Amino acid sequence: MKRQLEHACVFGLGWGDEGKGKVVDLLCPGFDVVVRYNGGANAGHTVCAGGETFKLHLLPTGVLHENAVGVIGPGVVVDPLALIAEIDQLAARGIDVVPRLRVSDRAHVVLAYHKIEDQLSEKAAGEAGKIGTTSRGIGPCYADKMRRTPAVRMADLMDERDLAPRIRALVEAKQAAFRAVYGTDGGLAFDAVMSDVQTARSRISGVVCDTTAYLHEAMDSGRSLLFEGANGLLLDVDHGTYPFVTSSSTGPNGIGPGAGVPPTVVRRLIGVCKAYSTRVGSGPFVTELKDAVGDRIRERGKEYGTTTGRPRRCGWFDAVACRYSARIGGATDIALLHLDTLSEFEEIGVCVAYRCEGITLRTLPASLSQLEACQPVIEFLPGWSGDLSGVRHFAELPTNAREYIERIEALVGVPVSIAGVGPDRSQTLVRGELQRIVTPPEPVGSRE
Ligand code: GDP
Ligand code: IMO
Numbered sequence: 001m002k003r004q005l006e007h008a009c010v011f012g013l014g015w016g017d018e019g020k021g022k023v024v025d026l027l028c029p030g031f032d033v034v035v036r037y038n039g040g041a042n043a044g045h046t047v048c049a050g051g052e053t054f055k056l057h058l059l060p061t062g063v064l065h066e067n068a069v070g071v072i073g074p075g076v077v078v079d080p081l082a083l084i085a086e087i088d089q090l091a092a093r094g095i096d097v098v099p100r101l102r103v104s105d106r107a108h109v110v111l112a113y114h115k116i117e118d119q120l121s122e123k124a125a126g127e128a129g130k131i132g133t134t135s136r137g138i139g140p141c142y143a144d145k146m147r148r149t150p151a152v153r154m155a156d157l158m159d160e161r162d163l164a165p166r167i168r169a170l171v172e173a174k175q176a177a178f179r180a181v182y183g184t185d186g187g188l189a190f191d192a193v194m195s196d197v198q199t200a201r202s203r204i205s206g207v208v209c210d211t212t213a214y215l216h217e218a219m220d221s222g223r224s225l226l227f228e229g230a231n232g233l234l235l236d237v238d239h240g241t242y243p244f245v246t247s248s249s250t251g252p253n254g255i256g257p258g259a260g261v262p263p264t265v266v267r268r269l270i271g272v273c274k275a276y277s278t279r280v281g282s283g284p285f286v287t288e289l290k291d292a293v294g295d296r297i298r299e300r301g302k303e304y305g306t307t308t309g310r311p312r313r314c315g316w317f318d319a320v321a322c323r324y325s326a327r328i329g330g331a332t333d334i335a336l337l338h339l340d341t342l343s344e345f346e347e348i349g350v351c352v353a354y355r356c357e358g359i360t361l362r363t364l365p366a367s368l369s370q371l372e373a374c375q376p377v378i379e380f381l382p383g384w385s386g387d388l389s390g391v392r393h394f395a396e397l398p399t400n401a402r403e404y405i406e407r408i409e410a411l412v413g414v415p416v417s418i419a420g421v422g423p424d425r426s427q428t429l430v431r432g433e434l435q436r437i438v439t440p441p442e443p444v445g446s447r448e
């Protein structure tokens, strides 16, 4: 029997890869439906349990739980080929997600030309100017959506009338635009796009539906929803370190537009962060450690991108940025992961303010050049030693680790309800009300 909780959201407080997949997986037993509302296959959410590791990009993490329905909402940009590949990979491991999957007919479709444009525009921007995107066509697809034409939604793919001429006109317009801007069409070909469209139609038509109506009916019948944010609030298109951001609303503020559910129904907002900071791709990073300490965090934390394999930039915990994100996202709880990674450091830095042109700042400036000029004001706390991977309760943590958590709570202004001491589902400490919904560990995807 499910322990019903208010509808909840798990979202990233940093620049992504905070461990959202792990937290969603942990909380899943308390929810009926897990909903992606933003981003696309740029996400890479890792779940480690029962000796197995899963990396999900488009599918909501909840589909690994046999009783959960996974919904991909209207705000997600869906690459049908990436989705099919993920469905097939899980099927090969004995998990059939199709009967429990719903994809919004309002969701925009990522096609080959979006991925080509992503690569062409990054190349044209050069090393200094590029965003360092995941090359998944995310920005170009959201740009087409906002321009309104020429955009393709799932509902359009499902409507066969004039489909081929519509796609042909679209491809020809993109080829001309690419040639004009980049001097090449990047190898874009109508036949290849049309073949992808037909594959999508034949493989995923059955899961495309009105997910907005589905979610409202689910709520009316007392079922609980868990919203799975992708990316992180510092990558949010409005609130992040623009222009080094992704193209969607990554925090709970994205739930309204991205799922068609009023944000007021979501009361529990769990912001996920690591006990230090990481960033993959370009852009300002005030607490970055470009030295042996940063390298040590990267090696201990295995900080390499889940989607692209790129080494992640590492630095001390940034309480200024975390408080900024937690306030925008309305975090009621913090999940603070990777405490184990910080073991054996003699002292641990926490950024409590920024210094910029002689001024002390306690929030993020909008100006990119100002943010890039900021120096961190670092407070050092004593570190702790020992292997934390077997710790299961907050009270068992070394005193200095508990004091580190208390300092973060005070600086950010939100309680730490979940802490991570290793990648596995079982290596998670939970306290307070959230404990009610965390069931004893069971193997991922355990099926009859
Ligand atoms: P997401 O995108 O927010 O879901 O995060 P990712 O899955 O991209 O990256 C988080 C990484 O940290 C994954 O490799 C997780 O397995 C790992 N991880 C999560 N929590 C912990 C933790 O508490 N300790 C350690 N050592 N690894 C963790
Ligand atoms: P999850 O959900 C880490 C970053 C990219 C790049 C910028 C724009 O796994 O936390 P995009 O391809 O979205 O146009 O890239 O955003 N980025 C992420 N970094 N984790 C993610 O997702 C990310 N999604 C986008 O590296 O800097």
Ligand code: MG
Pocket: 016, 017, 018, 043, 044, 045, 046, 306, 307
């Ligand atoms: Mg990730």
